[in-house]
Amino acid sequence: MKLTIVGCSPAWPNPGGAQSGYLVEGSGRVLLDCGPGVLPRLREQEPWPRVDAIVITHFHLDHWGDLVPWTFGSMFGPGREVPPPQLWLPPGGKDELGRFGEKLGFAGMFDAFDLREYVEGRSFEADGLTIIPVRVPHYQLQTYALRATDGASTLAYSGDSAPSPQLAEVGRDADLFLCEATLKEGREGGDGLRGHLSADEAIAAFEESGARRLVIIHRPEELPLPDGIERASDGDQYEV
Ligand SMILES: [Zn+2]
Numbered sequence: 001m002k003l004t005i006v007g008c009s010p011a012w013p014n015p016g017g018a019q020s021g022y023l024v025e026g027s028g029r030v031l032l033d034c035g036p037g038v039l040p041r042l043r044e045q046e047p048w049p050r051v052d053a054i055v056i057t058h059f060h061l062d063h064w065g066d067l068v069p070w071t072f073g074s075m076f077g078p079g080r081e082v083p084p085p086q087l088w089l090p091p092g093g094k095d096e097l098g099r100f101g102e103k104l105g106f107a108g109m110f111d112a113f114d115l116r117e118y119v120e121g122r123s124f125e126a127d128g129l130t131i132i133p134v135r136v137p138h139y140q141l142q143t144y145a146l147r148a149t150d151g152a153s154t155l156a157y158s159g160d161s162a163p164s165p166q167l168a169e170v171g172r173d174a175d176l177f178l179c180e181a182t183l184k185e186g187r188e189g190g191d192g193l194r195g196h197l198s199a200d201e202a203i204a205a206f207e208e209s210g211a212r213r214l215v216i217i218h219r220p221e222e223l224p225l226p227d228g229i230e231r232a233s234d235g236d237q238y239e240v
Pocket of ligand 1: 058060138160
């Protein structure tokens with residue numbers, strides 16, 4: 001499968017960057033997360049993105065925000081000519097999008113997608129990919145990491161996560177592990193809640209996983225990485 005980094009900025013965008021969006025192409029096209037900036041990037045390639053499925057890891061805006069303009073383009077713009085993608089959501093996600101719709105446009109606006117909900121730990125099929133959503137700790141928000149395989153190779157994606165043994169399970173022997181490293185150091189605010197990884201914590205999760213290749217994502221541009229550690233940039237492509 002081919003992986004394109006559409007956007008990999010953290011919660012605030014890197015200069016010129018798009019936020020989370022990872023396009024996996026094999027027998028079909030599956031987009032993992034759809035943060036702000038992802039839709040215009042995809043539109044640089046074709047008038048309106050033809051993707052078979054979109055999978056959302058959690059409802060922080062930087063991971064789903066461009067679903068909002070996507071609905072408008074689907075209803076009133078060039079997306080009218082394109083079959084609606086499946087939109088795979090965390091459990092309870094249809095109701096959550098319903099509430100967002102009432103605030104951001106109108107109730108039911110997200111019916112522009114073919115809405116689905118995945119189940120924690122249960123694999124689902126998204127156009128030739130088998131995807132397992134694994135719950136990870138991310139402050140107090142329901143959040144999933146994703147493990148996607150086409151039968152020949154496996155891609156692991158941390159989503160946003162605090163340090164957790166689940167990360168090594170998601171990445172177990174994967175061909176490529178996309179792992180976030182948002183933090184400068186492995187500590188956050190004074191309330192004891194954790195939601196992200198430092199570079200050292202991401203490297204530790206990768207080493208424990210046995211995955212073949214680590215690519216760091218969701219990293220503020222101003223934070224360096226240790227020598228020899230690979231950082232994704234928007235537009236990068238990988239054969240997985
Ligand atoms: Zn998040």
